[in-house]
Amino acid sequence: MARHDHDHDHDHDHDELDDDELDEVELAEEREQALRRQIALSQVRQYGDAVLRMRAGEVEVFDEELARLGERMIELMHDAEGIGLAATQVGVLRRVFVFRDDGVDRVIVNPSLSASGGELETSEEGCLSLGPVRVPVERPREVTLEGSDAAGRPVKLELEGIEARIVQHELDHLDGTLIIDRTDPESRREALALLRPRLVLSRG
Ligand SMILES: [Zn+2]
Numbered sequence: 001m002a003r004h005d006h007d008h009d010h011d012h013d014h015d016e017l018d019d020d021e022l023d024e025v026e027l028a029e030e031r032e033q034a035l036r037r038q039i040a041l042s043q044v045r046q047y048g049d050a051v052l053r054m055r056a057g058e059v060e061v062f063d064e065e066l067a068r069l070g071e072r073m074i075e076l077m078h079d080a081e082g083i084g085l086a087a088t089q090v091g092v093l094r095r096v097f098v099f100r101d102d103g104v105d106r107v108i109v110n111p112s113l114s115a116s117g118g119e120l121e122t123s124e125e126g127c128l129s130l131g132p133v134r135v136p137v138e139r140p141r142e143v144t145l146e147g148s149d150a151a152g153r154p155v156k157l158e159l160e161g162i163e164a165r166i167v168q169h170e171l172d173h174l175d176g177t178l179i180i181d182r183t184d185p186e187s188r189r190e191a192l193a194l195l196r197p198r199l200v201l202s203r204g
Pocket of ligand 1: 126127129
C-alpha cells in the first residue's frame with residue numbers, strides 16, 4: 001500500500017552548515033531518496049502483470065529463505081515509501097505480507113482477518129502496483145489479525161483505523177484482489193483510464 005502524506009522530517013544534524021550548503025545537502029538527499037524509490041518500484045509488479053491476479057499459497061516451512069523474503073520486503077517497502085507490501089507484489093505466491101504497525105515493521109505469514117467491530121469506513125487508498133491510482137474503498141474500521149511471524153511464532157493483533165485498512169489491503173493482494181475491484185464503478189472507470197496509457201508505454 002502506498003503512503004500518501006510525505007513528511008520530510010530529517011533528524012540529521014546540520015548545525016555546522018550554512019543555508020546554501022544545507023539546501024544542497026537536502027537536495028542531494030531528496031534526489032537519492034527519489035532514486036531509491038524508483039529502483040524499489042521497478043521491483044514491484046505493476047498492474048497488468050498476471051501474478052497480481054493469482055492466489056498465493058499457504059506457507060508450510062518457516063526457514064531461512066522465508067526470513068530473508070520478509071527482510072527484503074521490508075526494505076523494499078521502506079525504499080518505495082510504502083506502508084504495506086504483499087509477497088504477490090514481488091512475484092512470490094506465498095501468503096506473506098509486511099506492514100508498518102504504528103512505526104513497527106511487521107512480517108505476517110498465513111494471515112487471517114475477522115472484523116471486530118460492525119463499523120465500516122470509506123477512505124482513499126493507493127497501491128504500489130497501481131502507480132498514480134487512488135480510489136475510495138469501504139472497509140471494516142476494526143479487525144483482528146491472526147497469523148505467524150517469519151519464525152512461525154503466532155501473532156494476534158487488534159487493529160483499527162489506518163493499520164486495519166493496510167492489513168485488509170495486503171490480505172486482498174494474497175487473494176488476487178486489487179483496490180479497483182473494491183471501489184465504486186465510477187472510480188474504477190477513472191482508475192482504469194489512468195492505468196491504460198501506462199500499459200501502452202510499458203510495452204515500448
Ligand atoms: Zn497494494
